[in-house]
Amino acid sequence: MALEPLRAVIARHGLATRKSLGQHFLLDPQLLARIARVAGSLAGVHVIEVGPGPGGLTRALLATEAASVTAIEIDPRAIAATSDLLADHAARLRVVAGDALEIDVTTLAAAPRAIVANLPYNAGTAMLLRWLHQAGDFRVMALMFQHEVAERIVAPPGSAHYGRLAVLAALTVDRTIAMNVPAAAFSPPPKVESAVVRLVPHAVQPSPALLEGVGRVTAAAFGQRRKMLRGSLKSLGGAALLERVGIDPQRRAETLAPADFVRLAEAL
Known part of the structure; x- marks a missing residue:
């Protein structure tokens, strides 16, 4: 059965983006599939997604061999939109209502687990700081940020973007900017460019x-x-x-x- 176009999902659920939630939606299925692939093979992995919005990345993750997908969403409209996918994926999809800043995501899925998400601009850094302290609990994280934040994550010593975030990331994960995403790819387009960062935890983590x-x-x-x-x-x-x-x-x-x-x- 063909999936309903994401724009139709947005219209049906009245899912106009809200600045207060940092919402900017990606609607291109091919681009969303590329983002899912940044995480590498997800066969047998329990994937956690934050902020699914209309469910575009959720669809791409369900199309992989992931063992399950747990989508955390704070917006009731988006919860309803993503829950539409339960009709065809009830055994592999779980939609959790709540604020990811207040949830220990490691309690939502068994290992091996990964996080793949287009993070809200207004809370992405705070979420990442928490997850870096738990890095050993994840196989991989593939996360989208404002491009400037992505640069801060991978920055080397002596560079303009080097700071607390780069130090903590360097101590806990191998980090690379895997792909850039132009503002025009979003609806509505943000005022900044974005990037997907791939984070692979070190085998040995600091205490x-x-x-x-x-x-x-x-x-x-x-x-x-x-x-x-x-x-x-x-x-x-x-x-x-x-x-x-x-x-x-x-x-x-x-x-x-x-x-x-x-x-x-x-x-x-």
């Missing part, structure tokens, strides 16, 4: 305590990134802390490698 320490250090260091580290890290020990681990107190945060932040966190 929760170490990640918490790195978070404290990077928050202080990048919170005042124009200052020398002796000033920006003053509340954590300043020059004495830096000298204890052999880092020049006159350096600035963007010059430190992720391993340097690990040394500082371990010294706290």
